[in-house]
Amino acid sequence: MAELAFRGRGSDRGQLILVTGFAIAFALVALVLLLNTAIYTENLASRGIDRSPEQAVDFRASVDESLSELVVISNQDDGYNPDPFDNSVLNLSSALQRKFAQQGTIARLNVSTLSVTEGTLIRQTNNTRRFTNVTGSPVGWQLASDVKATRRVRLNISVADLNQTKSDAFYINVSESGSDFWLAYVYYDGSTLFVATEDENGARVTCSESVSTSYAVVDLTAGTVAGADCVSLDWAGGVTAPYNVSFQRPTRAVGTYSFTAKPAGVENTTNLASTTSDNPHAISGIYAVNVTLEYRSANLYYETTVRVAPGEEDDD
Amino acid sequence: MTEKAPDTRGVSTTVSYVFNLAIAAILVSVLLFGAGSIVEDQRQRVVREELRVVGHRVAAAIQQADRMALQGSDTTVRINVLAPESVGGLDYTITLDASEQQLLLTTENPDLTVALSIRNNTALTSSTIDGGSLLIVAKNGQVSLNTTTND
Numbered sequence: 001m002a003e004l005a006f007r008g009r010g011s012d013r014g015q016l017i018l019v020t021g022f023a024i025a026f027a028l029v030a031l032v033l034l035l036n037t038a039i040y041t042e043n044l045a046s047r048g049i050d051r052s053p054e055q056a057v058d059f060r061a062s063v064d065e066s067l068s069e070l071v072v073i074s075n076q077d078d079g080y081n082p083d084p085f086d087n088s089v090l091n092l093s094s095a096l097q098r099k100f101a102q103q104g105t106i107a108r109l110n111v112s113t114l115s116v117t118e119g120t121l122i123r124q125t126n127n128t129r130r131f132t133n134v135t136g137s138p139v140g141w142q143l144a145s146d147v148k149a150t151r152r153v154r155l156n157i158s159v160a161d162l163n164q165t166k167s168d169a170f171y172i173n174v175s176e177s178g179s180d181f182w183l184a185y186v187y188y189d190g191s192t193l194f195v196a197t198e199d200e201n202g203a204r205v206t207c208s209e210s211v212s213t214s215y216a217v218v219d220l221t222a223g224t225v226a227g228a229d230c231v232s233l234d235w236a237g238g239v240t241a242p243y244n245v246s247f248q249r250p251t252r253a254v255g256t257y258s259f260t261a262k263p264a265g266v267e268n269t270t271n272l273a274s275t276t277s278d279n280p281h282a283i284s285g286i287y288a289v290n291v292t293l294e295y296r297s298a299n300l301y302y303e304t305t306v307r308v309a310p311g312e313e314d315d316d
Numbered sequence: 317m318t319e320k321a322p323d324t325r326g327v328s329t330t331v332s333y334v335f336n337l338a339i340a341a342i343l344v345s346v347l348l349f350g351a352g353s354i355v356e357d358q359r360q361r362v363v364r365e366e367l368r369v370v371g372h373r374v375a376a377a378i379q380q381a382d383r384m385a386l387q388g389s390d391t392t393v394r395i396n397v398l399a400p401e402s403v404g405g406l407d408y409t410i411t412l413d414a415s416e417q418q419l420l421l422t423t424e425n426p427d428l429t430v431a432l433s434i435r436n437n438t439a440l441t442s443s444t445i446d447g448g449s450l451l452i453v454a455k456n457g458q459v460s461l462n463t464t465t466n467d
Contacts, residue, residue, distance in 0.1 A: 016337075020344040027351035034355070034362045037404055041366040044373070044400075053380045053395070060387065292390070299396040304388035 052105065052297035059100060059107045059295050060306060066092050068310040071286045072152070075260060078276055079121050079283040089114055089291070105297040113292040113305070119151075120144060120267050121285025123258030126278035127156065127215070131170060131250040131257065133271035134280050140173075140248035144266040144282075148241045151287065152311025153220040153259040155186070159211050161254035162188040166196055170253035172220070174236045176243045182236050184220060186253060193218070195225050195233060205232040215255060221311045260311075262287045288312075359404050360426055366403035367421040367430040370447070373397055374410060375419050375432050377452050378459055382436045385454035393454040396464065401448045408447040412461045414440040421447075 070092065074085050093109035100107035122143050124131070133141040163169040166185050175181035183198040193216050196206040207223075207230030209216075216226040223233040236243060245261070247253075261267075267282030276283060288309035295302040374397055381393045402408065403423065411420040417440065419432045434440070441460035451462045 016340055016344060020347060023348055024351045027348075027355050031355050031358055034359055034404055038362045038365060041362075041369045041400070041403070045369040053384060057384065057387070299398075301392070301394040302384060303393075304384075304391040306388055 050297075050299050052295075052300040053302075055100070055103065055105060055297070056107075056295040056300060056302040059096065060293060060302075060304065062096060063092075063109060063291070063293050063306055064308060066096070067289055067291065067306070067308040071289055071308060072310055075121050075258075075285045079285045080116065080118055082116070085116070085286070086111070086114065100295075105295065107295045108293070110292040110294055113290070115290045116286055117262065117288040117290075117309075118264040119260045119262045119285050119287025120264055120282050121258065121260050122267055122272060122280070122282045123256070124278070124280045125256050125258075127158070127256045128254060129279065130161075131247050131253040131255075132280075133250070134273045135271075138251045140246055140250065141271045142244055142246040142268045143271065143280075144261050144268060145244040146242040147245060147261045147266050149262045149287075149312065150235065150245070151221055151260050151262075151309050153235060153257075154311075155218045155220070155253075155255060155257045156215055157186060157193075157218060157253055157255040158214060159188040159193055159216050160214060161252070162186060162193075163249075163252045164189050166194070168249065168252065170247070170249045173246045173248055174239050174243050175246075176239050176241070180239050182239045186218060193226050195220075195230070197233065197237070199238050204234075204237060205230070207233050219311070221259075260285045260287050360428065363404040363406055363423055363426070363428055364430060366400070367408060367423070367428065368432075370399045370403065370408075371410075371419055371421045371430055371432045373399065374450065374452070374461075375434050378412075378419070378434055378440075378461075379436065381452045381454040381459055382438050385438050385457065385459070391454070393452075395452045396449065397452060398449050399447060403447070409444055410447060410450065410461060411444040412440055412442055414442040 067089070070085070070088050074080065074088070089109065090111055093111055097106070097108045130136075132138060164187060166187055169185045169187035171183050171185040173181060173183055179200055181200055185194070185196045185198070187194050187196075188211070191210050191212075192208050193211045194206060194208045195218055197204040207225045209226040209228040211226045218225055220233065220235045223230050225233070264284055269282075271280070273279055273281035274283070275281060288307055290305055290307050292303065292305045377395045377397045381395050384393045385391050406423045406425075408421055408423045411422065413420060417434050417436060419434055421430045422428070436459065438454060438457050438459050441458050443461050445461050445463050449464050451464050453460050453462055
């Protein structure tokens with residue numbers, strides 16, 4: 001009996017400890033839940049970051065690059081023709097749209113916002129002709145006046161026909177109505193091509209590059225001489241727009257040249273033909289293009305206006 | 317049953333019972349208090365940690381929007397940031413402080429604040445929103461925080 005009574009009493013005891021056990025168990029469950037949310041957050045922290053911002057920037061860069069190419073190609077042919085150019089932009093837009101649709105995003109050019117800044121495209125495409133004006137006069141001549149900006153000034157010069165020293169060498173004169181001017185002499189000493197710039201205060205920089213081919217490209221806005229970078233070559237440095245552009249001693253250079261100036265109609269019509277030919281001529285060209293682009297992904301919306309003016313002085 | 321039990325036996329039982337109860341009560345309260353404070357400590361740590369993680373995500377998105385807004389003209393950027401509605405079971409608020417260039421994430425009860433500095437090139441618009449998924453808008457050179465429901 002005694003044993004039974006003890007048992008019977010024993011089963012009644014320990015409620016306090018039992019309740020405490022439950023309370024502690026409850027606290028531990030709460031702790032586990034907390035740690036679980038901590039794990040979730042840590043997981044959130046280590047989760048891969050959304051790639052769409054990079055893709056959006058990528059899209060913008062693609063548009064910039066392709067439009068630049070399109071502008072250069074359009075100008076290379078017959079200058080600016082609105083319809084073919086607009087069609088090309090449409091094609092570009094749909095091509096890019098398809099490419100980005102494959103990645104599950106919407107990327108498009110808002111073609112209705114396309115605006116073209118017309119400029120004057122001045123060039124000579126006959127690579128055996130001297131840099132004289134359309135009539136072939138041997139004196140220095142003006143190409144354009146009241147130019148607000150210039151882009152992509154490229155000369156493709158036959159080095160053998162250049163003067164050997166700076167004195168008497170062919171040069172480009174960029175001058176504003178005041179006293180400021182900027183000159184770029186181009187000469188070749190038999191192995192090295194030189195581009196020396198000067199302004200009203202004297203010499204600025206001289207860039208040189210050894211050339212073994214018969215023709216070499218001098219890009220005055222990009223700052224390259226025969227393909228080599230010359231960072232200090234600064235087109236029209238120290239000259240404020242509007243300015244005039246002229247060629248001096250034009251018989252000392254043979255080859256082709258081209259550049260686009262802003263605004264339209266700045267060319268000197270007596271020195272330049274007005275229709276496309278091999279001889280020096282000026283036609284309407286594209287100076288710059290503005291277009292709005294749009295990019296959408298699950299978590300990102302990006303809209304911006306891109307301005308493209310390939311080879312502009314401040315375009316690096 | 318021939319011998320009568322001494323009178324002191326009953327007293328001994330009562331005293332031992334009282335002692336038993338007292339010791340058990342002390343033990344139980346120590347254990348409960350210990351468990352409770354561990355949970356509370358952990359909770360604060362977890363909440364702080366979560367606020368920091370959410371804050372970093374928001375700050376990263378703000379700076380991303382800032383970088384994108386600087387490119388091109390007339391740029392609009394909207395970035396959707398997924399964030400939990402509550403941290404460790406607590407509601408929280410996100411404050412963008414333009415004057416101090418920082419992001420503050422705050423909970424109430426316990427009062428916890430996590431501050432993260434932001435290096436921005438565009439201007440920030442000060443605002444406070446409730447925690448949860450949010451939208452970062454960069455427009456006209458201004459970066460602001462918005463709740464997703466407003467859009």
